[in-house]
Amino acid sequence: MNDQTALITGASSGIGFELARCFARDDYRVVLVARHLDELKEAARLLHQEFEGIDIVLLPFDLSLPDTPDKLYAETTARGLQIDALVNDAGFGETGYFSDTDVDTEMAIIQVNVAAVVHLTKLYLRDMVARNAGRILQVGSIASFTPSPCQAVYAATKAFVLSFTEAVQHELKQQHSAVTMTVLCPPPTDTNFFRTAHAENTRAAQHPASAREVAEEGYDTLMEGGARSLPTMGAKVNFFTSLLLPDSMLATIMNNQLHPAHR
């Protein structure tokens, strides 16, 4: 073991699992967080199979509950775990016109994708700043750059993640801190995301990137202390397009990508 610990939320599947795999490969102790214990156990089994002797801690927590970040922090503290790397990956979306979608689902999206990210970052960043060491990876999206009709709330949460991360990155530089924060902005990726968001029948879901490729690029940028990771050519094109076009045109493009009738 390299004696470092990484805590990864959303680690039971998709990009979060692949990020956990990167840390495990580099001999980190990994703390895996998600709601379902069975799926966390399966993720741990796969990691143990590939990386013998790796130290894995499973913490089943629901980040849609407002008190979860405090409980998670208390749990890692009680276990004597110093979190050297925090990955805020857990997140989900919903698809449909905002006037039709369910408000409780959208409040949960905001809680998981925004409130829990801010709260966990607050708790662990303070310790990292005090130690003058540590790294945080925030999982945004290419949706961070564009208003997205049919996923209006989801895209807005990812815009928040980008803005929040970039502001704190600047603060850390002003504080001459060695702590780094990186935002990963994946393109559509082959995970459970589109199924959970009821968006399997959209154009956006048709040619996804591989979760492993996305995670490895994000991990490399995190380890370099980079500010932003745009994995795959698709994400880079999306980002540069967002610089060139007005939001109204970007919204039209995203509506084409995300409206189920436009497959």
Ligand SMILES: NC(=O)c1ccc[n+]([C@@H]2O[C@H](COP(=O)([O-])OP(=O)(O)OC[C@H]3O[C@@H](n4cnc5c(N)ncnc54)[C@H](OP(=O)(O)O)[C@@H]3O)[C@@H](O)[C@H]2O)c1
């Ligand atoms: N896939 C894409 O196209 C794409 C593109 C850009 C950004 N992203 C972002 O990438 C991140 C990972 O998503 P993914 O694509 O890998 O999807 P995924 O395969 O659905 O993984 C989501 C992970 O988050 C966990 N999770 C969901 N709700 C949770 C909650 N309330 N509390 C704790 N954990 C929770 C899930 O486990 P449980 O269900 O067991 O809790 C799972 O481990 C998300 O932030 C997503 O917005 C995805």
